[in-house]
Amino acid sequence: MRVNAKEIVGNGFPPDEGKRLADALLTRQDVTWNDLEIDLTACTPALLISAFFNGFLQEVFEKKKMILDDARKIKWHLQFPFQNDNVKRWMSDFKPFVRDDAPRA
Amino acid sequence: MTKKHAHTVSPRRLDTSSPDELIATHARLQRLVVKAKAGKPPGSVNYDLSECESIDPGALLLMMYAGAKLGELGWDAYATGEGTAHAIVLHNLTHFNLSDEERKQFPKEVGEFPLRAVKDANHMVAELDDWASTVRQGAGANPEDVAEWQTQIAEVTTNAIQHGPTGLSPERQPMPPILLAGHADKQTRRVQLAVIDRGAGVPAVLRPKLPEHFKGEKDGRIIKEACRPGVTSRCSPQNQGAGLPTLVGMVKANGGTLQIFSHRGLVHVRNGKMYHRTHDKSDRRLEGTLTILTLRIGA
Numbered sequence: 001m002r003v004n005a006k007e008i009v010g011n012g013f014p015p016d017e018g019k020r021l022a023d024a025l026l027t028r029q030d031v032t033w034n035d036l037e038i039d040l041t042a043c044t045p046a047l048l049i050s051a052f053f054n055g056f057l058q059e060v061f062e063k064k065k066m067i068l069d070d071a072r073k074i075k076w077h078l079q080f081p082f083q084n085d086n087v088k089r090w091m092s093d094f095k096p097f098v099r100d101d102a103p104r105a
Numbered sequence: 106m107t108k109k110h111a112h113t114v115s116p117r118r119l120d121t122s123s124p125d126e127l128i129a130t131h132a133r134l135q136r137l138v139v140k141a142k143a144g145k146p147p148g149s150v151n152y153d154l155s156e157c158e159s160i161d162p163g164a165l166l167l168m169m170y171a172g173a174k175l176g177e178l179g180w181d182a183y184a185t186g187e188g189t190a191h192a193i194v195l196h197n198l199t200h201f202n203l204s205d206e207e208r209k210q211f212p213k214e215v216g217e218f219p220l221r222a223v224k225d226a227n228h229m230v231a232e233l234d235d236w237a238s239t240v241r242q243g244a245g246a247n248p249e250d251v252a253e254w255q256t257q258i259a260e261v262t263t264n265a266i267q268h269g270p271t272g273l274s275p276e277r278q279p280m281p282p283i284l285l286a287g288h289a290d291k292q293t294r295r296v297q298l299a300v301i302d303r304g305a306g307v308p309a310v311l312r313p314k315l316p317e318h319f320k321g322e323k324d325g326r327i328i329k330e331a332c333r334p335g336v337t338s339r340c341s342p343q344n345q346g347a348g349l350p351t352l353v354g355m356v357k358a359n360g361g362t363l364q365i366f367s368h369r370g371l372v373h374v375r376n377g378k379m380y381h382r383t384h385d386k387s388d389r390r391l392e393g394t395l396t397i398l399t400l401r402i403g404a
Contacts (some may be wrong), residue, residue, distance in 0.1 A: 010306045011230040011234075012226075012230070013226035013227055013263070014229075014230065014259065014263055015263070015267075016226075022327050044234050044255065045228050045251075045252035045253075045255040045256050046230045046234055046237070047259070048256065048259050049256055049259045049348070049351075050260065050347035050348050051260075051267075051344075051347075054344070062358075079252065080252050080253075081249075082249070082253060082320040082355070082358075083252070083256070086256070086351060086355075089347075089351075090347055093334065093335070093347060095335075096255060
């Protein structure tokens with residue numbers, strides 16, 4: 001399924017907007033994470049930096065850890081080729097941050 | 106008591122295009138601050154740009170930085186003269202001091218008004234959007250060039266906002282605005298983009314987080330380490346240590362140059378290689394971080 005991110009995110013601080021996108025998708029019942037495509041072509045490049053994607057994945061990790069691997073495989077639609085290269089690297093390099101106060105298994 | 110008055114004549118060029126020029130320009134402007142610290146009661150400083158023929162964005166930001174420091178010491182700072190550099194400074198300051206509403210009404214001409222401030226996190230993206238398109242005007246840059254500039258500068262400003270004035274707090278704290286300047290040159294097909302913040306500075310933020318054997322390293326080496334993928338202060342959960350390595354990678358791919366100057370350290374990327382140095386004069390220390398990118402347009 002394909003989601004237009006511009007309908008969810010604004011032009012706020014990139015890590016906050018990444019978190020907002022994750023939150024919105026996590027609360028939707030109709031989102032199938034294993035075939036998710038997210039269209040970011042209408043978002044300004046100043047928003048689509050490493051902190052946006054790290055904010056997105058960190059939120060997925062904190063709210064629904066078991067779908068983190070699916071989230072890493074999301075197909076992102078971007079406007080420029082250099083953005084694809086960056087996002088591919090950020091998705092694979094992401095390491096979840098485990099808070100000191102998080103419940104431990 | 107009579108107020109003191111200092112008069113300093115600028116050299117012909119105020120330039121930050123290489124590490125030597127950058128350090129020299131900063132040292133020259135810092136001398137005014139050092140003099141002001143020694144002189145009581147506060148007075149005024151006149152920085153005479155009559156003989157100065159050119160000033161680049163990095164130097165403009167260093168001048169703003171020195172002006173802010175002088176202001177904090179109670180001194181009034183003026184830039185006077187009739188030359189090209191003075192016209193650029195005056196032009197930038199006039200536009201810079203307008204309110205957002207006034208700025209919208211102000212008639213823009215090609216290549217003008219590259220000096221901007223990012224005052225808070227929530228307006229950063231919109232500010233960068235508008236700023237990058239203003240720098241672009243008349244330079245023949247294509248939309249992908251501008252998108253790359255926006256990405257690179259957003260990585261730098263996000264780092265500055267996340268680290269704040271004390272450097273290690275996950276809370277966003279009020280801080281002096283982050284200043285941006287840029288100039289695209291149609292003839293050389295190059296753009297210089299510069300960002301200065303007055304946060305804690307890269308060495309202060311990162312040094313406590315590095316392994317023990319790094320603690321005694323000089324500032325330049327610490328900044329170089331910050332450019333390695335995965336090296337992070339982890340001041341918030343989103344910090345992955347991806348911002349600076351992304352910046353370095355994009356500059357290398359472009360064939361441009363990058364300078365990151367913070368405290369007494371400087372990292373320089375040129376011809377795909379990274380160099381670092383640390384200067385030993387403490388009065389030339391830069392509180393915060395100055396980042397300067399020189400990029401090829403249409404690379």
